Amino acid sequence: xxxxxxxxxxxxxxxxxxxxxxxxxxxxxxxxxxxxxxxxxxxxxxxxxxxxxxxxxxxxxxxxxxxxxxxxxxxxxxxxxxxxxxxxxxxxxxxxxxxxxxxxxxxxxxxxxxxxxxxxxxxxxxxxxxxxxxx
Amino acid sequence: xxxxxxxxxxxxxxxxxxxxxxxxxxxxxxxxxxxxxxxxxxxxxxxxxxxxxxxxxxxxxxxxxxxxxxxxxxxxxxxxxxxxxxxxxxxxxxxxxxxxxxxxxxxxxxxxxxxxxxxxxxxxxxxxxxxxxxxxxxxxxxxxxxxxxxxxxxxxxxxxxxxxxxxxxxxxxxxxxxxxxxxxxxxxxxxxxxxxxxxxxxxxxxxxxxxxxxxxxxxxxxxxxxxxxxxxxxxxxxxxxxxxxxxxxxxxxxxxxxxxxxxxxxxxxxxxxxxxxxxxxxxxxxxxxxxxxxxxxxxxxxxxxxxxxxxxxxxxxxxxxxxxxxxxxxxxxxxxxxxxxxxxxxxxxxxxxxxxxxxxxxxxxxxxxxxxxxxxxxxxxxxxxxxxxxxxxxxxxxxxxxxxxxxxxxxxxxxxxxxxxxxxxxxxxxxxxxxxxxxxxxxxxxxxxxxxxxxxxxxxxxxxxxxxxxxxxxxxxxxxxxxxxxxxxxxxxxxxxxxxxxxxxxxxxxxxxxxxxxxxxxxxxxxxxxxxxxxxxxxxxxxxxxxxxxxxxxxxxxxxxxxxxxxxxxxxxxxxxxxxxxxxxxxxxxxxxxxxxxxxxxxxxxxxxxxxxxxxxxxxxxxxxxxxxxxxxxxxxxxxxxxxxxxxxxxxxxxxxxxxxxxxxxxxxxxxxxxxxxxxxxxxxxxxxxxxxxxxxxxxxxxxxxxxxx
Numbered sequence: 001x002x003x004x005x006x007x008x009x010x011x012x013x014x015x016x017x018x019x020x021x022x023x024x025x026x027x028x029x030x031x032x033x034x035x036x037x038x039x040x041x042x043x044x045x046x047x048x049x050x051x052x053x054x055x056x057x058x059x060x061x062x063x064x065x066x067x068x069x070x071x072x073x074x075x076x077x078x079x080x081x082x083x084x085x086x087x088x089x090x091x092x093x094x095x096x097x098x099x100x101x102x103x104x105x106x107x108x109x110x111x112x113x114x115x116x117x118x119x120x121x122x123x124x125x126x127x128x129x130x131x132x133x134x135x
Numbered sequence: 136x137x138x139x140x141x142x143x144x145x146x147x148x149x150x151x152x153x154x155x156x157x158x159x160x161x162x163x164x165x166x167x168x169x170x171x172x173x174x175x176x177x178x179x180x181x182x183x184x185x186x187x188x189x190x191x192x193x194x195x196x197x198x199x200x201x202x203x204x205x206x207x208x209x210x211x212x213x214x215x216x217x218x219x220x221x222x223x224x225x226x227x228x229x230x231x232x233x234x235x236x237x238x239x240x241x242x243x244x245x246x247x248x249x250x251x252x253x254x255x256x257x258x259x260x261x262x263x264x265x266x267x268x269x270x271x272x273x274x275x276x277x278x279x280x281x282x283x284x285x286x287x288x289x290x291x292x293x294x295x296x297x298x299x300x301x302x303x304x305x306x307x308x309x310x311x312x313x314x315x316x317x318x319x320x321x322x323x324x325x326x327x328x329x330x331x332x333x334x335x336x337x338x339x340x341x342x343x344x345x346x347x348x349x350x351x352x353x354x355x356x357x358x359x360x361x362x363x364x365x366x367x368x369x370x371x372x373x374x375x376x377x378x379x380x381x382x383x384x385x386x387x388x389x390x391x392x393x394x395x396x397x398x399x400x401x402x403x404x405x406x407x408x409x410x411x412x413x414x415x416x417x418x419x420x421x422x423x424x425x426x427x428x429x430x431x432x433x434x435x436x437x438x439x440x441x442x443x444x445x446x447x448x449x450x451x452x453x454x455x456x457x458x459x460x461x462x463x464x465x466x467x468x469x470x471x472x473x474x475x476x477x478x479x480x481x482x483x484x485x486x487x488x489x490x491x492x493x494x495x496x497x498x499x500x501x502x503x504x505x506x507x508x509x510x511x512x513x514x515x516x517x518x519x520x521x522x523x524x525x526x527x528x529x530x531x532x533x534x535x536x537x538x539x540x541x542x543x544x545x546x547x548x549x550x551x552x553x554x555x556x557x558x559x560x561x562x563x564x565x566x567x568x569x570x571x572x573x574x575x576x577x578x579x580x581x582x583x584x585x586x587x588x589x590x591x592x593x594x595x596x597x598x599x600x601x602x603x604x605x606x607x608x609x610x611x612x613x614x615x616x617x618x619x620x621x622x623x624x625x626x627x628x629x630x631x632x633x634x635x636x637x638x639x640x641x642x643x644x645x646x647x648x649x650x651x652x653x654x655x656x657x658x659x660x661x662x663x664x665x666x667x668x669x670x671x672x673x674x675x676x677x678x679x680x681x682x683x684x685x686x687x688x689x690x691x692x693x694x695x696x697x698x699x700x701x702x703x704x705x706x707x708x709x710x711x712x713x714x715x716x717x718x719x720x721x722x723x724x725x726x727x728x729x730x731x732x733x734x735x736x737x738x739x740x741x742x743x744x745x746x747x748x749x750x751x752x753x754x755x756x757x758x759x760x761x762x763x764x765x766x767x768x769x770x771x772x773x774x775x776x777x778x779x780x781x782x783x784x785x786x787x788x789x790x791x792x793x794x795x796x797x798x799x800x801x802x803x804x805x806x807x808x809x810x811x812x813x814x815x816x817x818x819x820x821x822x823x824x825x826x827x828x829x830x831x832x833x834x835x836x837x838x839x840x841x842x843x844x845x
Binding site: 009010011012013015016019022023025026036037040041044055056058059060061063064065066067068071072073074085090091094097098106107108 | 148151152154155187190193194196197198200201203208296297299300301302303305328329331332350351352353354355360361363535536539540543576
């Protein structure tokens with residue numbers, strides 16, 4: 001089982017990201033956070049294999065979240081995709097400089113999104129497997 | 136209404152888009168009114184407000200792009216440009232682009248109303264309107280742009296990690312604040328990760344009283360799994376030491392990054408107009424209306440078509456309201472408290488009735504009480520009804536799961552549903568998703584054989600999973616059955632012995648063997664499969680259901696299939712409770728689990744294999760004494776038996792007295808008593824104080840286990 005955390009404040013966009021990534025197969029479990037704060041609260045609860053985040057969000061923005069994840073001993077190895085509406089190139093460069101593994105522009109092409117996500121999931125260290133999979 | 140009818144023809148994603156786009160436009164409109172007030176009051180635009188406007192336009196653009204609504208996306212893009220100009224200080228409130236923002240939002244509302252069902256003529260006219268608006272915004276933005284001020288940000292003694300995480304906008308705000316001579320400081324604080332939001336919210340609010348929070352950067356704490364640190368970049372009118380005095384929060388430090396120019400004394404004055412904002416807002420409605428009127432006149436003066444969608448744009452296209460479930464919880468608690476108050480009213484009425492001197496008043500009060508009770512019941516039913524959602528959405532998710540499994544594993548399985556309209560409390564439905572997904576995966580993976588095996592067993596090659604939901608009284612029963620290979624009790628026995636759950640000599644009946652699958656999560660599958668062998672087992676399904684006050688039952692026939700039956704209460708929020716007493720203690724039992732109550736003599740109670748039983752119309756009913764469950768001294772006289780039932784399981788609970796029925800809102804208990812098996816929570820019963828609520832599911836379960844063990 002691989003776990004993906006989607007961080008996005010728009011419910012519609014979240015549903016679209018979910019539907020897109022669910023197509024990756026039955027071995028993917030998706031969790032959703034509606035804000036950066038919610039994501040911060042959810043991170044310690046499960047071990048995620050991929051984070052997909054928006055930039056423009058009300059409490060903390062996506063860059064701040066990326067910075068947090070990439071500086072954390074616990075989460076830095078989790079691959080991270082920024083999905084943002086085409087806007088500031090500076091923000092994109094900063095996101096990548098902070099350690100984001102990919103940057104996708106909204107509106108995204110679902111199959112391209114799946115390809116990027118699948119590539120990152122395949123390269124991810126399956127950190128969660130050992131702890132969460134015993135049943 | 137044509138628009139509403141036509142909307143039904145949209146896809147689900149499109150409907151969701153319309154719903155969210157409407158909310159976004161509504162927010163834009165409200166924020167634009169506030170902005171207009173700030174402009175009228177000749178005040179500076181509040182940066183947080185402008186950023187909020189920008190974000191709304193930005194997300195509208197993204198949403199419209201995802202559903203391929205290009206005209207809307209283009210329009211939102213220009214709106215975003217104008218608002219970005221404003222927030223980044225490239226234009227100010229006097230820019231000719233600003234009045235166009237209102238018009239663009241009205242146009243967007245018009246476009247949205249036509250979305251998905253416009254004819255060609257309409258499409259052309261919309262496209263013209265959009266093109267026209269885009270050109271006007273572009274012209275409006277085309278002024279001498281203010282150049283960015285020289286870079287003062289680099290001179291700040293700021294952690295590079297923080298500097299790198301600033302968005303372009305945040306960096307601009309930082310620069311603006313330095314330019315204005317504000318004091319820039321770094322406020323650092325730490326919280327427990329489980330509840331940082333409240334503290335952080337208070338801290339941010341305290342800073343906003345004297346300035347602005349430019350950025351909030353989380354960083355891992357010393358014990359990163361439980362702690363989280365935040366660095367807040369604050370730009371304030373008061374200096375760092377004055378700020379430190381104001382912020383009386385634990386574990387919080389303030390560090391100077393840049394000294395401002397203004398003094399604290401002058402700032403106290405400077406902040407007056409801002410704190411007066413609420414007052415001047417009183418006349419805002421009319422003022423804003425005047426602004427709008429002026430804008431409209433201006434538009435018609437220019438010889439343009441008057442904004443016909445002005446009225447339309449105010450009308451909502453969707454008739455749904457989204458409500459945070461916590462608000463409904465609060466309402467529920469209020470209704471419960473009201474019911475509690477009513478119970479004391481009933482008792483007062485009864486007391487007055489009993490006394491000849493006051494019986495007339497008592498009768499009147501009793502009548503009022505009865506009417507009040509009826510209305511209260513309707514109110515309660517109404518609040519409950521709002522929380523109810525059909526199981527359909529869960530079923531749709533299950534279909535998707537099965538479709539994906541089929542594709543990945545090449546097994547043919549048909550999934551049918553019955554009772555998709557059965558409604559359950561939203562919270563219960565959420566909690567049900569994981570167990571149901573697991574059950575379906577289990578059936579798909581373990582139970583249903585390969586097509587070859589099925590044909591060899593004279594079954595159709597295609598397997599079937601049936602899910603049937605129905606309401607029975609206050610419970611909903613969901614059955615998940617498959618026509619697969621069934622569970623082999625012998626295999627379970629072997630595994631149970633191997634796992635040390637039973638001794639080699641212990642007899643294990645078939646029913647007990649199935650119970651072991653539920654209790655210990657024993658698997659009948661020899662190898663961990665990719666589909667459901669990992670993750671949660673049946674024991675987790677069972678504990679999920681128990682947490683909801685529900686029950687899981689398992690029936691299986693080798694070669695024929697397996698049926699898992701989930702029994703759930705319709706809602707968790709409020710229950711009718713039967714009050715019972717043992718000795719001096721009072722307990723509440725959810726009435727939906729009570730089948731009947733009987734008066735019994737001690738002589739009717741028999742002992743069989745070490746357990747007490749009651750002969751109930753020829754059936755042996757296992758008994759438990761509430762007194763001994765919780766170590767209370769019981770009375771010695773004749774007692775009552777409360778017959779409890781959940782699913783097919785029955786059990787009798789021996790109590791001293793029955794004390795009537797009452798509505799109860801069950802509240803969870805914190806602390807050590809939370810762990811006590813048999814207690815589901817507590818409820819507040821007016822003059823009786825707090826009363827513990829019996830967890831019927833765990834008592835019945837224990838009772839059944841004992842009987843089976845006997």
